[in-house]
Amino acid sequence: MKPLVVVQVLPALDAGGVERGTLEIGRALVAEGHRSIVVSAGGRLESTLRSEGSEHVPLPVGVKSPLTFLRCIGPLRRLLASTNADILHVRSRMPAWVAWWAWRGMDPARRPRFMTTYHGTYTPGLWSSIMTKGEKVVAVSETIRSHIATHYPRTSINDVTVIHRGVDPAEFPRGYVPPPDIREAFFKAHPLTRERRRLLLPARLTRWKGQEDFLDVLATLVARGRDVHGFLLGDTHPRRREFKVELDKKVAALGLGDRVTFLGHRSDVRDVMALSDVVFSLSRDPEAFGRVSLEALSLGRPVVAYDHGGVGEQMRVLLPEGAVDVGDVDAAADRADAFLKKPPEIATDHPFTLAAMQRATLAIYRELADRRR
Numbered sequence: 001m002k003p004l005v006v007v008q009v010l011p012a013l014d015a016g017g018v019e020r021g022t023l024e025i026g027r028a029l030v031a032e033g034h035r036s037i038v039v040s041a042g043g044r045l046e047s048t049l050r051s052e053g054s055e056h057v058p059l060p061v062g063v064k065s066p067l068t069f070l071r072c073i074g075p076l077r078r079l080l081a082s083t084n085a086d087i088l089h090v091r092s093r094m095p096a097w098v099a100w101w102a103w104r105g106m107d108p109a110r111r112p113r114f115m116t117t118y119h120g121t122y123t124p125g126l127w128s129s130i131m132t133k134g135e136k137v138v139a140v141s142e143t144i145r146s147h148i149a150t151h152y153p154r155t156s157i158n159d160v161t162v163i164h165r166g167v168d169p170a171e172f173p174r175g176y177v178p179p180p181d182i183r184e185a186f187f188k189a190h191p192l193t194r195e196r197r198r199l200l201l202p203a204r205l206t207r208w209k210g211q212e213d214f215l216d217v218l219a220t221l222v223a224r225g226r227d228v229h230g231f232l233l234g235d236t237h238p239r240r241r242e243f244k245v246e247l248d249k250k251v252a253a254l255g256l257g258d259r260v261t262f263l264g265h266r267s268d269v270r271d272v273m274a275l276s277d278v279v280f281s282l283s284r285d286p287e288a289f290g291r292v293s294l295e296a297l298s299l300g301r302p303v304v305a306y307d308h309g310g311v312g313e314q315m316r317v318l319l320p321e322g323a324v325d326v327g328d329v330d331a332a333a334d335r336a337d338a339f340l341k342k343p344p345e346i347a348t349d350h351p352f353t354l355a356a357m358q359r360a361t362l363a364i365y366r367e368l369a370d371r372r373r
Contacts, residue, residue, distance in 0.1 A: 004034040004369050006087040007080060007112070009095045011062025013043035015265070017291050018091050018119050020045075021165060021357075025089075026054035028358035037083065039076060039095075061095040069098060077102040085112040086369040091119060096130040113368035118144050120288045121309075124151035136364050138163050140289045141310035161364065164310075165289045166357035171270070172298035174348065178271040186275060190261055196229040197340050200276035202269060202292045203283070204234040205244055210282025210306070212250060213329050217280070219254040220333040226340065230256070233263040233272055274299055278336045281305035284326065290314060294352050302339040302346070304332050318347045
């Protein structure tokens with residue numbers, strides 16, 4: 001079959017689920033002999049993208065400004081025409097609007113097929129509606145598919161395909177133990193935690209991600225006599241610095257000063273999860289999918305999570321007893337306490353694999369490209 005030319009468009013290539021999904025699909029395209037092109041403003045993952053065989057075209061398509069349309073529509077349209085792209089795949093709202101206008105101005109007989117991946121529970125309305133305009137729309141979970149059906153009833157649900165994000169069992173193998181030098185470096189940096197049971201909340205520091213609930217869970221376990229330590233792993237957004245100050249005050253008020261560590265951004269998330277006794281997902285708003293919780297479960301680490309959104313879908317398949325009602329801090333503490341006493345059995349047979357996600361996405365590319373030809 002003729003190799004495909006696929007152009008993926010997103011705001012930037014910094015850390016995040018959208019970015020990682022883009023790289024994963026680019027990797028699969030290259031492995032099968034297709035041409036993978038990514039349009040973004042670049043970022044820390046750009047070098048990885050290039051090393052894996054994809055091409056990168058720098059355009060600031062994610063900047064929310066009328067000037068973005070003036071600066072980017074023409075270059076993007078020329079790129080699509082010059083490469084004879086088969087697929088234009090957009091993954092975020094501002095880039096999607098830019099890409100849509102570039103695509104609309106092309107000859108319908110020669111332009112690529114237009115598809116979207118709906119990655120989040122975006123606020124319904126005109127601005128977000130662009131993510132439903134794909135000839136094929138990918139929803140990253142059943143939660144997102146229901147969100148689309150509820151808020152965009154004019155979108156044909158037959159054109160919405162659920163493709164769960166996936167984990168690579170080879171990258172996150174069951175029972176993984178970090179090498180001795182990594183373990184020793186970690187405990188040298190955090191000596192108080194060597195003998196303690198370690199609890200982890202991996203999420204950027206923003207109010208809805210559940211850091212406050214995590215601190216309450218930690219305080220509850222300490223009050224029960226558990227020798228535990230809490231790690232909060234994630235960036236502090238420049239516009240959310242006041243929330244970090246609030247969290248510091250809460251740590252002090254709960255008397256947890258020597259039992260909480262803010263790790264900030266780290267590239268060794270897998271190692272930190274593997275060194276944790278229980279991993280938490282306590283987002284107050286439903287996660288569209290929840291990649292980190294799936295990675296922890298793949299490693300065989302127990303997860304305690306609020307039972308909604310994409311994470312709830314994972315928990316029902318992999319570890320039902322780890323799911324608790326949203327906001328029920330006492331139940332989360334009870335479940336973590338039980339897991340500390342006796343680690344639970346975590347299912348190994350599940351549909352949330354990277355290979356399945358890549359196969360399903362490339363199958364849609366091929367279906368759309370065949371229509372084009």
